[in-house]
Amino acid sequence: MKVLIGAVAAVAGLLLIALLSLVSIVLIDNEAKAGETTGGGSEGLHGVPEEFRAWILKADEACDQPAMTPALLAAQLYQESKFKTSREEATSSAGAQGPAQFMPGTFATWGRDDDGSGETSPWDIGDAVMAQGRMMCSLLTTAKNSGISGDIRRLALAGYNAGWGRVEQFGGVPDKNWAGGETYNYVKIIMSTMSRFEGPGxxxxxxxxxxxxxxxxxxxxxxxxxxxxxxxxxxxxxxxxxxxxxxxxxxxxxxxxxxxxxxxxxxxxxxxxxxxxxxxxxxxxxxxxxxxxxxxxxxxxxxxxxxxxxxxxxxxxxxxxxxxxxxxxxxxxxxxxxxxxxxxxxxxxxxxxxx
The missing domain is CATH 3.90.1720.10 (endopeptidase domain like (from Nostoc punctiforme))
Incomplete structure (x- = not known):
């Protein structure tokens, strides 16, 4: 579904370019292997370290929820770790690990050896980002079907940070008085910084x-x-x-x-x-x-x-x-x-x- 949506959007975008001056990056090299692209997915992406780019786009493409975008994943990663990957810089006081800040038990559920290294690790960029994408995609689906009012992206982010049970408990994003406002501010910051990662089209x-x-x-x-x-x-x-x-x-x-x-x-x-x-x-x-x-x-x-x-x-x-x-x-x-x-x-x- 995601691929189909992206293809339709690209065709429509080409028809409107002269009026809207929008640009998306779909690079086609006649001398390159078929299907090779550079510079962003259907929604576009910029401002992320190159070693994260391909994995963010892949994680987005693997999700069938239109609410998922590369910019959402990028803004979340930036909030979680500022794209840091070292054990010194990307280990939280609560024990969360890696650039996507997974607790070991949660990563055991969502992690795979996506980079083919022979090891499934929250410290591997590919493994971490793909696990993040799978978890967020599942949460977006849950939020969409939950009947809870509000932006499903906000609900999914709250579920990622505090657990879906807290979203159900509060009937939405936990308020700023819960847990010192951690989840409330987490969601607010990510939603407000998504635009910095939105690429051209x-x-x-x-x-x-x-x-x-x-x-x-x-x-x-x-x-x-x-x-x-x-x-x-x-x-x-x-x-x-x-x-x-x-x-x-x-x-x-x-x-x-x-x-x-x-x-x-x-x-x-x-x-x-x-x-x-x-x-x-x-x-x-x-x-x-x-x-x-x-x-x-x-x-x-x-x-x-x-x-x-x-x-x-x-x-x-x-x-x-x-x-x-x-x-x-x-x-x-x-x-x-x-x-x-x-x-x-x-x-x-x-x-x-x-x-």
């Missing part, structure tokens, strides 16, 4: 040209944080601050953030087929011999913005089709898809090139 990339390949490679990094000076052809890395750039809330965020800046993402996307230089200005210089009119843009083309002239180019993005770009926008944001008209100030747009 439908972009179909077909073909085997260098531009399409670069776009697929860049899209694999959706949700990766922006890090000024960070990133290389090998992948994301920590960056550095230069006195002006890389700061967030008065501190040098780049030095502790693993990610990409705008030009390192582009360099990563095209490497090693086309070895572009490191900075946006240098990338313009290396590709400006092949300019592309706005009406002739193709996926993979590079777009540039400047403070007045080509000598002061400050941003580069990759054209993603349908009037959208894929880029690493700025400190505090993640690699994402945005409309070309609003990705950066329209007055700063310089033009596009084709590597």
């Amino acid at each position: 439908v972009l179909e990339v077909s073909g085997s040209g260098s531009g399409a390949k670069a776009l697929r490679r860049a899209a694999s990094q959706l949700g990766t944080p922006y890090s000024y000076g960070g990133g290389s052809p090998s992948g994301p890395s920590t960056g550095s601050c230069d006195g002006t750039n890389g700061y967030l809330n008065g501190r040098c965020s780049a030095s502790t953030t693993t990610g990409f800046d705008c030009s390192s993402l582009v360099q990563y996307a095209y490497w090693p087929t086309t070895k572009l230089p490191r900075t946006a200005a240098a990338q313009y210089g290396a590709t400006s011999h092949h300019p592309v009119a706005r009406a002739d843009l193709k996926p993979g083309d590079l777009l540039f913005w400047s403070h007045g002239s080509t000598s002061s180019i400050y941003h580069v993005a990759i054209y993603a089709g349908d009037g959208n770009v894929l880029h690493a926008p700025r400190t505090g944001r993640d690699v994402s898809i945005a409309p070309l008209t609003s990705a950066m100030p329209e007055k700063d747009y310089v033009g596009a090139t084709r590597p």
